[in-house]
Amino acid sequence: MPIKHQSSSGQSALNLLGRRHVSSRCCTFCLFRMKRLLVLLPLLVGFDPTYSAPSCRDTSNHLYDEREFTCFSFSKAEDFQQYVPKDLNFPRLRFVLKECLLDHVPGAALAGIPALSLDFDNCKAKSFSLSAAAESNPFHGLEETVSRMGFMHNSSIPESWSLLKDLSRLKELAFYQMAGLDLTPDFNSLPQSVRRVLIFRSTIARVSERWLASMQNLEEVWIQESNLKFFSRSMLPRPAPKLWRLHLQGCFLSSLPRDFSDDLPVMRHLSLEDNQITTFEEESLAPLKAERTYVGLYVGKSRAGLIYGV
Numbered sequence: 001m002p003i004k005h006q007s008s009s010g011q012s013a014l015n016l017l018g019r020r021h022v023s024s025r026c027c028t029f030c031l032f033r034m035k036r037l038l039v040l041l042p043l044l045v046g047f048d049p050t051y052s053a054p055s056c057r058d059t060s061n062h063l064y065d066e067r068e069f070t071c072f073s074f075s076k077a078e079d080f081q082q083y084v085p086k087d088l089n090f091p092r093l094r095f096v097l098k099e100c101l102l103d104h105v106p107g108a109a110l111a112g113i114p115a116l117s118l119d120f121d122n123c124k125a126k127s128f129s130l131s132a133a134a135e136s137n138p139f140h141g142l143e144e145t146v147s148r149m150g151f152m153h154n155s156s157i158p159e160s161w162s163l164l165k166d167l168s169r170l171k172e173l174a175f176y177q178m179a180g181l182d183l184t185p186d187f188n189s190l191p192q193s194v195r196r197v198l199i200f201r202s203t204i205a206r207v208s209e210r211w212l213a214s215m216q217n218l219e220e221v222w223i224q225e226s227n228l229k230f231f232s233r234s235m236l237p238r239p240a241p242k243l244w245r246l247h248l249q250g251c252f253l254s255s256l257p258r259d260f261s262d263d264l265p266v267m268r269h270l271s272l273e274d275n276q277i278t279t280f281e282e283e284s285l286a287p288l289k290a291e292r293t294y295v296g297l298y299v300g301k302s303r304a305g306l307i308y309g310v
Contacts, residue, residue, distance in 0.1 A: 111141020
């Protein structure tokens with residue numbers, strides 16, 4: 001079928017190939033070259049030398065109002081002094097350490113950085129502190145700035161959450177695609193300013209009966225698409241005076257304890273969808289009927305079950 005409309009770029013391409021009189025041998029050669037180019041192109045596009053050598057750069061998505069600054073491939077304590085800029089005076093800054101392999105995170109490594117959010121993305125460190133001295137704490141100097149901290153893609157986590165105890169503005173602690181999380185009572189060493197603990201798409205090695213029992217100011221706990229196999233009421237404060245959202249969606253829960261919803265006076269949103277719960281005792285959710293609480297719960301694989309707001 002003849003082509004009625006041809007752009008100038010299309011005409012140039014046809015001219016380059018000899019238009020209608022391209023021989024079969026020439027076509028075969030061109031196809032061979034194109035196949036080689038298709039094989040090499042992903043390698044050429046994916047190659048980024050900054051990932052193999054220490055560097056820092058602005059990685060902001062300018063669709064959002066926050067600024068993002070990322071440091072890559074740190075392997076020694078000196079990299080923090082050499083590559084982290086001292087003039088990051090952005091009002092809403094997310095600071096990311098990515099693809100680092102460290103013996104330890106040096107004391108006051110990020111002091112002076114006005115970061116509201118601090119993320120560790122695929123960062124490995126044997127230790128976050130060489131001693132108990134304050135100057136050895138890598139989070140020293142962030143006490144009045146950081147309100148959110150995240151650990152992603154199997155990053156190492158501090159040997160004790162007490163290293164964060166002086167971060168008086170910390171509101172959120174998040175985990176994403178982490179393996180072998182230990183949800184131990186050491187989480188109670190976090191500052192009482194923490195309002196949200198979030199776990200997404202992670203594997204949990206163990207969870208303690210007293211996991212967050214002393215965190216009196218908790219407002220939200222999320223565990224989603226993770227292998228949580230049981231949940232005990234003792235994992236949370238009792239009573240939990242500020243906890244209004246509990247999100248346990250896409251886990252492996254098969255039952256609910258009888259006292260599951262006791263002493264949750266401000267609970268407004270409970271998500272239990274996509275678990276393996278087939279039956280539950282009415283007492284498990286009865287206290288929530290006295291409150292204006294949304295409960296999402298699918299019973300069995302049919303996804304036909306209890307979803308109510310009272």
